[in-house]
Structure formats: structure tokens, C-alpha cells
Amino acid sequence: MNVPLSNYLMLSAFLFAIGLCGALSRKNAIIVLMGIEIMFNAGILNLIAFWHYKLFVAPTAQMFAIFAISIAAAESAVGLALVIAVYRHYKSVDMDEMKSLQG
Amino acid sequence: MSELVRQQWLIPLFPLAAAAIQSLLKRPARKLSATICIGAMGISCVLTLRALFATFGFGRGGEHYEVERVIWNFTWFSFGNTSLSLGFILDPLTAGMAAMVAFVSFWIFVNATGYMSSDENFTRFFCFLSLFGASMLGLVVSNNLLLLFMCWELVGLCSYLLIGFWYFKPSAAAAMKKAFITTRVGDIGFFLGILLLYWQSGTLSLYTPEGTGALQQAGKLATLTGWWGLSMAGTIAFLLFIGAMGKSAQFPLHVWLPDAMEGPTPVSALIHAATMVAAGVFMVGRMYPLFTAQSHDWVMTFVMWIGCFTAVFSATIAVAQFDIKRVLAYSTCSQLGYMVMGLGAGSLVAGQFHLLTHAFFKALLFLGSGCVIIGTHHEQDMRKMGGLRKYMPITFWCYLIGTLALCGIPPFAGFFSKDEILLATYYRSPWAWGLGTFAAFLTAFYMTRQIFLVFFGPWRGGRPEAHPHSQLAEAHGELDVPHGEAHGGEVHLHAHAPHEIPWNMWLPLVVLSAFALFMGWLGTPWLGGNLFHHYLAPEEAVPQHSDFVLWLSIGVGLFGIVLGWLVYGRKPLQNALDDDPLALTTPVMFTVLNRKWYIDELYEVTIIHFTTAGATFFRLVDKLLVDGCLHAIAWIAWGLSQLFRWGGDELVINGGFDASCESVRLGGKVLAKLQSGRVQDYFRVLSLGFAILLLIYFFA
Numbered sequence: 037m038n039v040p041l042s043n044y045l046m047l048s049a050f051l052f053a054i055g056l057c058g059a060l061s062r063k064n065a066i067i068v069l070m071g072i073e074i075m076f077n078a079g080i081l082n083l084i085a086f087w088h089y090k091l092f093v094a095p096t097a098q099m100f101a102i103f104a105i106s107i108a109a110a111e112s113a114v115g116l117a118l119v120i121a122v123y124r125h126y127k128s129v130d131m132d133e134m135k136s137l138q139g
Numbered sequence: 140m141s142e143l144v145r146q147q148w149l150i151p152l153f154p155l156a157a158a159a160i161q162s163l164l165k166r167p168a169r170k171l172s173a174t175i176c177i178g179a180m181g182i183s184c185v186l187t188l189r190a191l192f193a194t195f196g197f198g199r200g201g202e203h204y205e206v207e208r209v210i211w212n213f214t215w216f217s218f219g220n221t222s223l224s225l226g227f228i229l230d231p232l233t234a235g236m237a238a239m240v241a242f243v244s245f246w247i248f249v250n251a252t253g254y255m256s257s258d259e260n261f262t263r264f265f266c267f268l269s270l271f272g273a274s275m276l277g278l279v280v281s282n283n284l285l286l287l288f289m290c291w292e293l294v295g296l297c298s299y300l301l302i303g304f305w306y307f308k309p310s311a312a313a314a315m316k317k318a319f320i321t322t323r324v325g326d327i328g329f330f331l332g333i334l335l336l337y338w339q340s341g342t343l344s345l346y347t348p349e350g351t352g353a354l355q356q357a358g359k360l361a362t363l364t365g366w367w368g369l370s371m372a373g374t375i376a377f378l379l380f381i382g383a384m385g386k387s388a389q390f391p392l393h394v395w396l397p398d399a400m401e402g403p404t405p406v407s408a409l410i411h412a413a414t415m416v417a418a419g420v421f422m423v424g425r426m427y428p429l430f431t432a433q434s435h436d437w438v439m440t441f442v443m444w445i446g447c448f449t450a451v452f453s454a455t456i457a458v459a460q461f462d463i464k465r466v467l468a469y470s471t472c473s474q475l476g477y478m479v480m481g482l483g484a485g486s487l488v489a490g491q492f493h494l495l496t497h498a499f500f501k502a503l504l505f506l507g508s509g510c511v512i513i514g515t516h517h518e519q520d521m522r523k524m525g526g527l528r529k530y531m532p533i534t535f536w537c538y539l540i541g542t543l544a545l546c547g548i549p550p551f552a553g554f555f556s557k558d559e560i561l562l563a564t565y566y567r568s569p570w571a572w573g574l575g576t577f578a579a580f581l582t583a584f585y586m587t588r589q590i591f592l593v594f595f596g597p598w599r600g601g602r603p604e605a606h607p608h609s610q611l612a613e614a615h616g617e618l619d620v621p622h623g624e625a626h627g628g629e630v631h632l633h634a635h636a637p638h639e640i641p642w643n644m645w646l647p648l649v650v651l652s653a654f655a656l657f658m659g660w661l662g663t664p665w666l667g668g669n670l671f672h673h674y675l676a677p678e679e680a681v682p683q684h685s686d687f688v689l690w691l692s693i694g695v696g697l698f699g700i701v702l703g704w705l706v707y708g709r710k711p712l713q714n715a716l717d718d719d720p721l722a723l724t725t726p727v728m729f730t731v732l733n734r735k736w737y738i739d740e741l742y743e744v745t746i747i748h749f750t751t752a753g754a755t756f757f758r759l760v761d762k763l764l765v766d767g768c769l770h771a772i773a774w775i776a777w778g779l780s781q782l783f784r785w786g787g788d789e790l791v792i793n794g795g796f797d798a799s800c801e802s803v804r805l806g807g808k809v810l811a812k813l814q815s816g817r818v819q820d821y822f823r824v825l826s827l828g829f830a831i832l833l834l835i836y837f838f839a
Contacts, residue, residue, distance in 0.1 A: 060823055068819070131819050138816030 044085035052078035065119045065129040069112060076108045143193050144209040147227035147280045150186050150237060151290075153179040155273035161266035172262040173252045176269045180248055183276060184241040187234070194234040195674065210282050210346050226344055228282035231675045232491065236421055237279045239495050243413045243502045244272045246647035250506045251405035253644035254513060264304060264403065271297035275414050279421065284333050284343040284353065287422070291329070291386070294418060295322050298410050302402040314398040321395040325385015325419075332378030336429075339363065339371055345425070354428045361432035373436035376429040379422065380442055387419025387475045390449040394739060396472055400464040404509030407464055412471045412501040417494050420478045424494075427487050443483025443564065447571040447578075449476030452736070454581035458588070459721070459732035462519050463508045466589050470545065471501055473578060477560050480575060486563035488672045488679055492662045493556035499658055500544035500552055503651035507538040510644050511593060514637045518600055521589065522712065522719075526598040530637040535594050537648035542590055544655040546583040547696045552659035558692050559662060562682050572688070576695055583699025588707050596711025598637065 051074055058071030080101050087097030123129050157179035161172050208230030215225045248268060255264050274293035281287045303315030336353055337343055339360055346352040357372050365374030383389070388396035399411045410416070423430065423442070430439060453472035460466045474497050482490035512519055514531050528535045544551035547558065557579060565572040639645075662671040672681060706720050722729040731737065 056826060060819060060826060132817060134818065135816030138811075138814060 041085060041089045044081065044088075048078045048081045048085065050078075051075075051081065063130050063132060065122065065131055065134075066116075068131060069115045069119065072115075073108060073112055076104065080104050143190060144211045144227055144229040146186070147190065147211070147229055150183050150190070150241070150280055151273045151277035153182045153186075153273075154269045154276065158266050158269035158273060161262055161269060164262045164266075166259065166262055169261045172265045173248075176265040177245065177248045177252075179269060180241060180245045180272055183272070184238075184245050187237040187241040187276075190229055191234040191238040194229060194231050208346060210348065212282065212344050212347060223285065224283065224342075224344055225286045226282035227280050228346065229280075232421075232424060233279055235491070235495060235675065236417075237276055239498050240275050240279060240414050241272070243498055243651070244268075244275075244409060246650055247405050247409045247413070247502060247506065248272075250408070250509065250644050250647040251403070253641050254405050254509050255403060258403075260304070264301075267297055267300050267304070268405075268409070271301065271410065271415070275418065278418055282345050284336065284345065287425075288329070288333060291382075291418060291422070292326070294410075294415050295319065295326070295386070298322075298399070298415055301406040301410060302399045304402055304406065308401065311401040314395075314401040318395040318399050321392055322385040325382045325392050327381070328378045329382020329385070332375050332382065335371075335378060336375045339375070354426065357428040357432040360429070369436050369438060370433045372429045372432035373438045376426065376432075376436075376438050377441070379426050379429070380438065380445075383419030383423045383479075384445065385419070386422070387416050387479065388449075388472050389419075389445050389476060389479055390452055391738070393449060393453065393472050394742065397465050397468040397735070400462070400468050404464065404505060404512060407468070408502045408505030408509065411468065412505045413498040416471060416475055417478075417498060420475060420482065420490060420494050423479070423482050424487055424491050427482070430482075431485070439483050439485060440568075441483070443480050443567065443571055446476045446479030446481070446483055447564070447574050449473065450480060450578040451574050451581070452476075454578045454585065456732055456735045457585045458581060459719075459729050461521050461719075461733075463511060463521050463524070463589065463593060464505070464519060466521075466585060467501070467504055467508060470504075470582065470585070473582060474501065474545070477557060477575065477578070480571060481560035481563055484560070484563040484567040484571070486559065486679065486682065487676050488662075489556065489559035489563045491675060492671050493553075493560055496544070496552040496556040496655075496658050496662075499651050500541045500655040503537060503541040503648060503655055504545065506644075506648055506651065507534055507541060510534045510640045510648065511538075511637075513644065514640055515600055516637075521592040522717070523600045524593045524598075524637075525596040525600070525712065526594070527637055528594040530598070531639050533639060533645045534648065537645070537652045538594070539590065540652045540655050542586045544659075546586055546700060547579055547692060548583075548700075549693060550656075550659065552655050552657070554693070554696075555659035555662045558689060559682075561692050562685060562688050565685060565688050566682055576691060579692055580695035580699045583696045584703045587700045587703025591703065591707035591711060595708060597713060599712065599714060600637070 055071045055074030055076075055078060058074065059068050060071075062068055062071065083097045083101050083104070087095075087101075119129055122134060126133050154176075157175045160175055164172050208228060210226055210228050212224045212226035214222045216223055248265070251264070251268065255261055258264065271294065274290045274297060278287055278290035278294060281290060299315050299319045302318050303311050305311045306315070333343065340353045340356045342351060342353055344352045345354045347355070360372035360375065361370045363371035365371040367374065367377070369377060385392045396411055396416065400407055402410075430442070450473045453469045453476060457466050457469035457473065460469060474493070478490045478493050478497070481493060510531065511524065511527060511534060514527065514534065515524055518524060540551065544553040547554045549555075561572055561575050561579070564575055672679070710720070712719075719729065722733075734740070
């Protein structure tokens with residue numbers, strides 16, 4: 037079965053769009069974080085797809101993918117910690133409440 | 140000899156140092172203060188006597204026969220190419236005068252310890268006295284007009300301070316101002332003379348060893364043309380004489396001297412009889428080469444007539460005074476007029492000799508009057524005295540000697556000196572001589588009047604019988620009251636009898652009496668030539684002796700005394716409220732004389748009135764014109780500033796600045812809206828930008 041590269045890219049773009057929509061539209065900070073994670077994974081899927089179709093020679097893409105996954109894990113850990121801290125301060129995780137940096 | 144002149148500065152130094160020390164003493168340090176003052180003057184006295192003996196050989200045979208004077212000049216300071224020098228001089232004129240000043244001052248200081256014994260400002264008084272002694276001695280020994288002028292002004296200052304010593308009395312405060320201002324009028328002339336002399340001769344040193352001193356150039360100055368039809372030397376001499384008129388109380392600047400009697404009596408004796416007022420005469424004598432440089436100038440005639448007029452004028456006023464000190468004050472004016480007349484008649488010797496003898500007997504008379512004032516418990520009105528001969532015998536005899544000396548009765552001192560002046564004047568101008576002789580008659584008359592009023596007749600001041608015992612103790616008890624208020628002509632009837640004075644007051648009288656008795660013999664032509672003439676100015680021509688002048692002068696003196704006895708001695712006043720016998724016979728004349736020819740009133744309505752009117756006028760000018768202009772300028776400036784404030788500053792500058800600030804603020808507000816603080820907003824913008832980039836990428 038020969039699946040063309042474009043299918044993977046379409047899937048990736050779709051995932052990215054879902055993540056972006058979630059990150060932009062939801063009020064809950066955790067959902068926003070989840071949207072960001074989805075956008076991350078769309079990017080990683082792109083990397084692996086390009087590697088699979090031999091557009092890169094070296095195993096660079098695999099290494100990038102593994103780096104990106106581990107960094108995303110660390111990032112989501114930091115993000116969740118921030119959300120908890122924010123929750124302790126504001127007693128809420130509503131993104132619209134967090135505007136103390138307003139100019 | 141030259142070492143001695145280098146030590147001349149020590150003479151004024153000691154009293155000056157004494158004054159400095161005394162100014163630091165506290166009030167209770169009375170004995171210390173008096174000791175310092177008298178001691179310093181004693182040292183100066185010894186120094187002046189040493190200088191005096193050294194000058195005996197000057198100008199005639201002996202060791203220093205070629206020496207006329209020794210001088211010592213030194214540079215005070217230099218500026219640019221010019222240097223200002225000061226200097227000291229030792230010559231017969233200076234030595235004689237300095238010895239007299241120091242000696243008389245010494246004894247007056249001794250007397251003052253008694254007179255001021257109950258005054259609470261004793262130390263201040265003696266401090267001023269020391270300062271006065273220092274300035275007067277400095278004036279005498281200076282070889283430089285600048286130094287002389289400084290001391291001259293210092294002397295004036297001391298006079299001011301001492302006249303107003305009881306400054307809480309309004310009359311004393313007025314008198315001190317009057318003395319200061321009147322002499323200042325004369326000092327303007329003096330200062331102009333000094334400036335003119337400096338301008339013309341280029342130096343203020345009187346003598347220099349090189350012969351370039353101001354007085355050594357007198358001959359040269361006499362050839363230059365000055366002002367008012369005078370030679371330059373005559374002009375300078377005239378201006379200098381104006382200063383002497385102020386200081387020596389010559390008409391019309393004599394008005395301050397009688398008022399100066401507000402000061403304590405030792406001050407009157409010291410300053411207003413013996414020494415300070417003599418400074419003017421001394422200065423004329425010192426600058427005599429300028430006066431005599433050209434014989435046909437009218438300056439000498441002017442000097443003589445001023446002196447002559449003052450002598451007669453003041454003598455007439457003295458006849459009608461009741462204050463014991465005022466009589467003596469006008470007598471001093473009159474005698475100073477004599478000295479000036481002698482100088483103007485061309486006899487330096489006669490003028491200076493009378494200065495010296497007069498200093499002794501006038502100091503004696505003033506101290507005597509001080510003793511009378513103390514003895515009668517601060518009574519100065521002669522009508523309330525009388526009969527003091529019995530109560531104060533020592534004072535009486537000393538006073539009598541002084542009086543006879545002043546009247547010019549031989550063999551007392553005044554006879555010889557006055558006779559010399561009259562003789563010199565006789566050959567110069569018979570009219571001036573006649574007036575001078577008349578003044579001699581008046582002098583004898585008013586002094587006799589004073590003697591009879593004060594010392595003869597009944598005691599009119601109180602009731603001496605009421606307290607026959609322990610008068611002295613009570614009197615001293617009474618004196619412990621601060622007595623400043625007790626002065627000044629108010630009526631103070633004391634129940635106490637007059638008393639004789641303590642030894643420190645009569646001892647000076649006795650010493651000065653000896654000089655009043657014997658000093659005249661220095662100037663007599665009978666003892667192998669006139670010693671004083673020989674000593675002071677051997678080159679001056681001796682006026683030819685005239686028996687007529689001699690006998691007439693004795694005659695008028697005796698006539699004055701006899702007339703005085705006829706009027707006042709035969710029928711003495713019985714009551715203090717009795718009229719003066721002279722006032723009964725010639726009431727108008729007596730009143731005029733008693734009011735001093737209305738000179739003070741004349742000055743009041745002329746000079747003072749004029750000055751006041753001028754001051755008022757200029758005050759109006761100041762108010763209207765000057766202040767008006769100033770206010771107008773201020774209003775204009777204020778209006779302009781208002782215009783600029785509202786039109787320029789507020790509208791343009793502030794307005795523009797505010798507008799620009801406002802626009803920046805508005806812009807900031809708009810832009811601050813962008814920074815909402817919400818992460819998702821930023822994210823949205825980011826995404827939008829990303830989308831736009833993508834669109835550009837695909838479709839462009």
C-alpha cells in the first residue's frame with residue numbers, strides 16, 4: 037500500500053489546525069496547553085514523514101523528533117506547574133483573568 | 140640725637156597701649172585702670188622731658204649748634220611707584236608742646252581720679268582719656284601731615300566721646316554731635332589743604348633730610364599762583380587755617396566749645412582748654428613756613444583779624460555767663476583768639492608761648508572749677524555759690540593765681556605771653572592791638588566777676604549752719620549716688636555746706652599753680668634775653684620793646700579788676716535769685732551777651748534752617764521725581780511681564796508644551812490597548828501574522 041506523502045502532511049496540517057483552534061479559543065489554561073501539545077505533535081509528525089520518504093539522508097529527523105518529544109514533555113511539565121501556580125494565586129485557570137501585564 | 144628721634148614714637152605708644160588694656164578691664168577695676176592710665180602718661184611725660192632737654196642745644200651754640208631739627212621718616216606702604224611715608228620729628232616746637240601736653244595731662248588725670256570717683260563708668264572714662272593722650276602726643280610728634288591728620292581726627296573722636304560721656308543727658312548728646320559736626324566743617328578745609336599740598340609738592344612729609352619736604356618747598360610754592368589772589372603757599376595755608384579755626388574754636392566755628400562743657404570737668408580742662416583746642420594753634424605753628432612764605436598775601440592778615448575778633452567777641456560773652464564752666468569756656472575761646480592773633484601778627488614765638496602758659500593756667504582754672512563743682516555738690520551756677528573762700532581755701536588760692544595769670548598781671552605767666560602778643564600786634568596793626576587790649580580788659584573784668592561771685596560774699600547755695608558737723612562724711616555719702624543726672628544746670632539746692640576736696644584733687648592745682656606763677660619768666664626780656672624766643676625760633680626778629688604797650692596792658696588788667704571789684708565785690712549778691720548788677724544797669728546788652736550774641740539762634744535760622752529746608756526739598760524731589768520714575772519703570776516692567784506671561788509664556792510655550800504632552804499621552808493610551816496582558820491575544824495576533832505570511836507565500 038503506497039500512501040503518498042501529501043496524506044501525512046494533510047493529517048499534520050489538520051492536527052495543527054485543531055491544536056491552534058484549541059489554543060486560541062478555549063478559556064481553560066489546561067485546554068490551551070493541550071492545544072499547544074497537539075501543534076507540537078503535528079510538527080513532529082511532519083519531521084517523521086519527511087524522513088520516511090527519504091528527503092533527509094541522515095537519521096537527523098529521528099533525533100529531532102526524540103528531542104522535540106522530550107522537550108515537549110518538559111515544557112508541558114513547566115506549563116502545568118505554572119498553571120497550578122496561577123491557580124493558587126487567582127483561584128481560577130481562566131486565561132481571560134490573567135491580564136496583570138496589561139499596558 | 141638721631142636715636143632720640145627714632146624713639147619719638149614711644150611717646151604716644153604708652154598711652155595708646157594703656158587705652159588698649161583699659162578697654163578690656165571690667166568696671167570694678169577702678170584702681171587698676173587709673174594706675175595704668177596715670178602710669179603710662181607718666182612714662183610719656185619722662186620721655187617728653189628727655190626729648191625737651193635734648194633740644195635745648197638746638198639752633199644755637201653747643202654740641203648740636205647746626206641742628207635745627209632731627210627727623211626720621213619711614214615708608215608706611217607703597218603702591219605702584221609711589222610710596223607713602225610717615226615720620227617723626229624732634230625740634231623745639233614739638234618738644235615743648237609734647238612736654239606740656241604730657242605734663243598737664245598727667246596732672247589732670249590725677250585730678251580726674253577724684254572728680255570721677257563716684258562715676259560707675261570710671262574705667263571707660265580713663266580709657267578715653269588715655270586714648271586722647273595718645274592721639275594728642277601723636278599729633279605733636281608727627282613729621283607728616285597724613286599722620287598729623289589721623290591723630291587730629293582721633294583727637295576729635297576722643298573729644299566727641301568724652302563730651303558725650305554722660306550720653307544719657309540729651310544736652311550732652313546734642314553737644315557731642317555739635318562739636319563733632321562743627322569741627323568737621325573746619326576739617327573739610329584742612330583736608331582740601333592737605334590734598335592741595337600733596338598735589339603741589341608731591342609729598343606729605345613736612346621735612347626730609349634731602350630738603351624735599353613739603354615745608355622745605357614753601358619758597359617754591361610761594362612763587363606759584365594759587366586761587367583767590369593768593370600764591371599757592373598762601374592758598375594752602377588758608378585752607379589749613381580753616382581746619383585750625385574749627386579745632387581751635389575761632390569765630391565763626393567757635394559755637395561747639397562752650398557746649399562742650401557738658402563733658403566732665405577734667406575733660407574740659409584737658410581737651411577744651413589745655414591741649415586739644417591748642418592743636419589748631421599748634422598746627423598753624425607747625426605749618427608756619429607756608430604762612431610766612433610770601434609776605435604780601437592776605438592770609439596772615441586774615442589769621443590775625445580772625446584771632447582778634449574771636450578774642451574780643453568771646454570775652455564779651457564771658458562777661459554775662461552764669462555757669463562757672465561756660466565763663467572759662469568763652470575765656471578759652473578768647474585766649475585761643477589771642478594765640479591766633481599773635482601768629483597772624485607774625486610772631487610764632489608769641490603765639491606758641493601763650494599756648495604753653497595758657498595751657499597751664501587754664502588747666503588750673505578748669506580743675507579749680509571742677510573742685511568747686513565737687514565741693515558744692517555738683518552746682519555749676521555761680522549765683523548759687525559764694526563765700527567758698529572760707530570753705531575751700533586751697534582751691535581759692537590756686538584759683539586766684541590762675542585768675543591773675545589769665546588777667547595778665549605781672550609776674551604771673553599770662554602777663555608775659557599776652558604782652559608779647561600785644562607787642563607783636565602793635566607793630567603790625569594798631570587797630571588789632573587796640574581790640575586785643577580791650578579784650579584783655581574784659582578778661583580781667585569777667586575773671587574778677589567770677590572770683591567775687593564764687594569765692595566772696597555769703598554762701599547762697601544752701602544753709603551751712605544747719606549741719607555744722609560731719610559735713611565731709613555726709614557729702615561723700617551723697618556723692619555715692621550716681622550723679623550724672625545731677626549735672627547740667629538744673630536747680631539742686633543742697634542742704635550741705637561746701638567742703639574742701641581730697642588731696643588727689645588739690646595736688647594738681649598746687650603743681651599747676653607753681654607753673655602759672657613762674658613759667659612766664661621763661662619769656663621775659665629782663666633775664667638776659669627772651670629764653671623761650673631763643674629756644675624756639677632764634678631767627679625770628681624780636682619786636683622792639685615798647686613801654687607804652689607794656690604799661691597799658693598792665694593798666695587795663697588792673698582797671699578790669701578794679702571795675703570788677705566795684706561792680707561785684709563791694710556789694711556781693713545776697714541771694715541766688717538776685718539779678719546780676721550788670722543786668723540792672725544795662726539790661727539789653729546783658730541779655731544779648733548772655734545769649735551769646737544770638738549766634739546759635741542765627742545759625743539756627745540761617746544754616747540749620749537752610750539745610751533743613753534743603754533737605755525737605757530734596758526729600759520731596761526724591762519722593763516725587765526719583766521715586767516717581769522708579770515706580771513708573773516698575774509699572775512698565777510689571778505690565779510687560781504680564782503681557783509676556785499671558786501672551787508668550789502661558790499661550791505659546793506652556794500651551795505648546797502641554798499640547799505635545801497630551802498627544803504623546805493619547806498615543807500611549809491607544810498603543811497600551813494593544814498590550815492587553817492576555818496571552819491568547821498575543822497568540823492570535825501571532826497566528827494572524829502567520830496566516831498572512833502564508834497567504835503572501837502562496838499567492839504572490
